[in-house]
Amino acid sequence: MKPFVVNSHDRLVFPANFFAELDFSVINDLEQFTAIVERDFEAKAPTGTDILARITDGAYSSRFELLRDIGQNLFWVNRFSMTMFEKRPTRWRDLPRHRSDVYLPVLTPWEDGDKKVRAVREAFEALDPTWDDATERKVFDLLFDVFGHRRHHATELPAVKPTVAQFLDTPGALTFVVGEHDPDYPVFTQTQIVDAAADRPELEALTRWAMVLHNQYPWDRAGTELRTAEEIGDDDHVIAFHPRNRDVSAFLDRVSGARPTRRRRAEAPAEPVEPVRPLPPIRVPEAFRVQPRIESLAVVRGEYVCDNTDVVRNSAFSWSPMSAAEISKKTGIDRRRYTELDIEDLALEAAKAALAHSGRSTDEIGAVLVATCTSERLIPSLSTWLSGQLGLLQTHCSADIVAACAGLPYGLSEAVRQLQEVDRPVLLVCVEKFSDKIGSVRTSRMIFGDGAAAMVVAPAPDGEPGDVEVLQTYASGPVSQVNSIIWPNPEFDNDITVYGPEVKALVARYLAQMIGELGELPAPAGTDGASLLEAIDLIVPHQANKTMILQLAADAGLSADQLYFNIEEMGNVSAASIPIAMFDAVRDGAITGPTRVFAPGFGAGAVGGYAVLRVDPSVMAPEVTLTAQDTAVASAQAATPTGATTTDDVRIAFGD
Known part of the structure; x- marks a missing residue:
């Protein structure tokens, strides 16, 4: 780090x-x-x-x-x-x-x-x-x-x-x-x-x-x-x-030659082939018994604003000259948010706010899912750590989902599947912390930020419609696209690195596929238009790079006024970007009532996916606003041991 x-x-x-x-x-x-x-x-x-x-x-x-x-x-x-x-x-x-x-x-x-x-x-x-x-x-x-x-x-x-x-x-x-x-x-x-x-x-x-x-x-x-x-x-x-x-x-x-060079795998990748038959999107009302209802959405942003001037102020010797205005023109980003908190503390703040706004108590939660690609916590996983911190004695499933910028569609898809088994609310947290994984790689520094969003997804009352209409997830592709974003990357001192042309190629591929699928799905009853695509009220895409997304959206036949962006102020927060953008769309008045939103995501590992869902402003929790003082308190608490470990504790742990 x-x-x-x-x-x-x-x-x-x-x-x-x-x-x-x-x-x-x-x-x-x-x-x-x-x-x-x-x-x-x-x-x-x-x-x-x-x-x-x-x-x-x-x-x-x-x-x-x-x-x-x-x-x-x-x-x-x-x-x-x-x-x-x-x-x-x-x-x-x-x-x-x-x-x-x-x-x-x-x-x-x-x-x-x-x-x-x-x-x-x-x-x-x-x-x-x-x-x-x-x-x-x-x-x-x-x-x-x-x-x-x-x-x-x-x-x-x-x-x-x-x-x-x-x-x-x-x-x-x-x-x-x-x-x-x-x-x-x-x-x-x-x-x-x-x-x-x-x-x-x-x-x-x-x-x-x-x-x-x-x-x-x-x-x-x-x-x-x-x-x-x-x-x-x-x-x-x-x-x-x-x-x-x-x-x-x-x-x-x-x-x-005093020590042998470490062995490296050199096997050539296989040529990519199309699936034996298409993988269609999931029409949630028809595919599942338990319908998902979004009861709350809470967001937490990093407490520090890193604007383009800060990026220039920290120019590394390996960078070409670039002004703050040029960074904005190239990426559509003016500011991004960073936090001194650990990623798990960021997730915990969002989870607590989402639970409070939903009115759910922790003993009602059946599963905890965390979508992230930047957690360095492996054992226990971030989701299991979060379950323990929230006081959940047992869940049906606590699992991390590494789907990078497609974290929301992947997370929602798994949450809906969990609902079928547990028939009780699922807590979904999308969280990323990039600020300490960028090092001196300017492309990454210009783009990525820190933030978290948490949703409580609960069973809709019997006979009532849910809030999620269609779910689709993708993964893989040509090896160059699969490896278009890498962390850790030994070639760049283990910093996260982005290979722009390959990323642009995978986004173009998936966006065209998504538009084609929505164009073939019928419009919901009571809406104008022949297809689901024509019934979309607002597009809230993954906030990757505004300049790139607008260009590719135009190539796919979409107009700029159909899309909502908050990337100017947040940067790219990967898995957390779509839910934070939906929250900000309500804040900015782009969503004023129940709205049918198309939320596409795509990114590292050539993952992709989308959700078509109903976003209701009433589910937005009061925003958790972090300050530098909050992070100082959290750091002090993390440094304070909860209790000294004794030899008796060790014997008990190993079943003695």
Whole structure:
């Protein structure tokens, strides 16, 4: 997990965007690591030669562009050292000569380094400030202190450094040498980096870049030289590289052959085939004895607003420039909501509010279903944990449903089936927490948010109609679509990642299928039109990406005024997005009375589905409004043990 933090200025900060720490436990070999580094550190970073050429050609129109290039260049220069190693200035006489876990970089003098450094200094002074002279000069001073004292060429740096013994066995090998070293050389603390502030969001991000890069060289850079072993005095300091942690050590063992590479499955996927016969939608009134009645719907949103400016304020070094307005245009999202609560606490708040509004007591609940794709709670599952927290001594079923953005149609489908067996209310909770699973992946950061919704689905009185008319669920497709959204994804440091073209393809496929099925179903009695599609009052789609959904809806023959969106304010909350959007449709007056709603969902794993249901404003529970104080109290309670475990407890647990 990579949670956001709230700094002393009450601003959201995403530390994973700046510190460039990779999880080597999921990196199998050097080839995979090199691909990650090329994508995140090299793809957008200019070399020193590139920067000189741009200066010579007059390509920089602002200081910001130059500062950004310097920063990206320095992250690229440190692509292997900052991800894998801690740099420790060590007296030459004290340096271990024969350990396999202490390394010395072998370096090549920087070609035309003085010329490039001088050009950068002159270019900065010649350019006008972009926004704020003082902040831009502060950033430049930090970056230039690193860039201007660079001693080595960076184009062909090896990922795996030589050990000290290997360095000594390499004639003419050069490494860093610091004549005198102050062990108290000042560096920025993590708190100082998190608390960095600037009026302009782009400059705030650059300030953090510069502070992190400054910390990569905790010694007097002006006195650094490159020397051979024969030229190093006993009291000189060299820069010893030590693996950051045991996962890096294990990775180095794997790539050196000291430990075998982990086996990987390589079987090719089978070619997809159509089902032997179509899988029709379920017409609930005809298919089931017990009809479902929605008695309540409650929502809980994350207590922090992360707007597009916050995203820009946290720009990672691997991102291309993008303004807040450009994010809005690309996604239709202006703000998303984040929470510091654990996902289970978010679910619990929604569940309690839904139960209270329905008037149901917990002893009436026959099943608890939780639709989520972001729960890290496996044992006990989120649904069973929730059942225990609510005080349910026994249910017929408490189960998690991992159907991602199709969580509502999947959850409702299972709730209706449970009703047939238990003939008593079912609690359905749709909940997601994405904010700590995004890391530095910008596409995901732009889109996803945190939130929960809970519904009580109960048996309708005998002889009375229910609220759900049609249910349909889908899954699978071409492998590229099945794997279009991945979490955890080892290729992106286990962050959630979205492959846009494949997602768009699966949404287009399912949306066309859904429209075709609704067009073939007859309109309910007493409604205008020949088909169920023509009888739909409002479409509340999964809030994936407004720009994409509007385009695909138009391709399917739907008009924008038929669809309701709240994605501008909530972002994509996956399983929770449709029920929260239905709640907001009532709040915004898009639903003013009992309304026939078509609710399609589609997403990760090539899942999809829809519900056609009646939404009545009266079932909406008063909204639960979280505050930062609520999350602080919840964290304190979670940290307080309910009772100490004794040896007697352990014996009882194991049946002794």
